[in-house]
Amino acid sequence: MNEVPAGALFGALVVLILLSGFFSGSETGLMTLNRYRLRHLARHGHRGARLAQALLRRPDRLIGLILLGNNFVNILASSVATVLALRLLGEAGIAVAAGLLTLVILILAEVAPKTLAALHPERVAFPAAYVYTPLLRLLYPLVWLVNTLANGVLRLLGVDPAAASAEGMSREELRTVLHEAASMFPGARGRMLLGILDLERVTVEDIMIPRTEIVGLDLEDTETPLAERLRAIPYTRIPLYRGSIDEVTGILHVRDAMRLLLDGGEITPEALAALARPPLFIPEHTPLNRQLLQFQGTRERVGLVVDEYGEILGLVSMEDLLEEIVGEFTTDPLGSIPEAHPQEDGSWVVEGGASVRELNRGLGLHLPTDGPKTLNGLVLEHLEQIPEPGTSILIAGYPVEILQTQDNMVKTARIYPRRRRRE
């Protein structure tokens, strides 16, 4: 048998080390590709990106292929080095060759290519994808065998290999990405993106106008003529009811009442009731993203929020829902809450009916929003007794002083926003 010349063996060794570097670098490159950029490039027809994306759809197979290749060339390189050492130095050279090869592979075939690939993943990964796509097809049976055996070993050890491959981004991760990308979407646009994500965490109950503030028309009220009451109403869509808002019969659009008048008709309870449309009833815990779609589907602009017994809790409008995304439409958010009045000493005098969420947003407070919806409710929850004017309590670290009470409810209270104490 002819001996392979030492020069050829050395050449083969160099090629094997280069191949090893390719496997290591491309592994890092493919694994550190930015998935979102990748998807974007693939969608815009970048061929390398498409191939990489297809490979990454089954990371277990890709890694199996790369490890197979990498280990094969490393072990072959070690054999070649052993043969070379035997020839040049005799048996004593084997350990020297192993030591040298370890150093060379570590530096030239591991650390250097991996660092390079981590710095420029796309430049490494896209060309590599052209190589791996046909190679995977060719070696697929082998890769499959390796993976199956490896999974078998894992199962023997009581590990479920399928559990580890759960992919995709959780909502929380998406929020983090959006927060980090905020510099790309400065100001209002960034806040809108986060607002859309928040829609599913906020329910109609959180943003509704409470029942006591719904402006409607009582058809049974005969004290003031209907037309006069209708004229005084500042809203476009108004619930019609008989005696109590729980007996709502429909939602009247003021435009329809105006048309009735222009046609020479008369504003009577029967005429208005005939013009009204059936109200949209919304369960209290409906998240805003679902409600937005429902408004879209039903072409309604307002709905009545009901609890499980069908009792009306409040009114929610499309405008209030959209404000959760884009912020207040009509006024400057800071100090725009009509129920909060700024004082000279920096405190706020707030009406008991003010919404906790609006106070948080408008005054920059951090009152708890998972409990009562109004300041009154919050104070009552903390006091556990009938409120007395002059009482001071600490809610979420904010000193709150009760100023006026009425019918066992807090009418006004003073909040000191900046003197928040750490609890």
Ligand SMILES: Nc1ncnc2c1ncn2[C@@H]1O[C@H](COP(=O)(O)OP(=O)(O)OP(=O)(O)O)[C@@H](O)[C@H]1O
């Ligand atoms: N009948 C009502 N009673 C109490 N508040 C209402 C009523 N209708 C609307 N609102 C509130 O008024 C604000 C404005 O809502 P919206 O723009 O839908 O009403 P509008 O101005 O009367 O209607 P439009 O703008 O279509 O003429 C929202 O905060 C909404 O919750």
Ligand SMILES: [Mg+2]
């Ligand atoms: Mg309006």
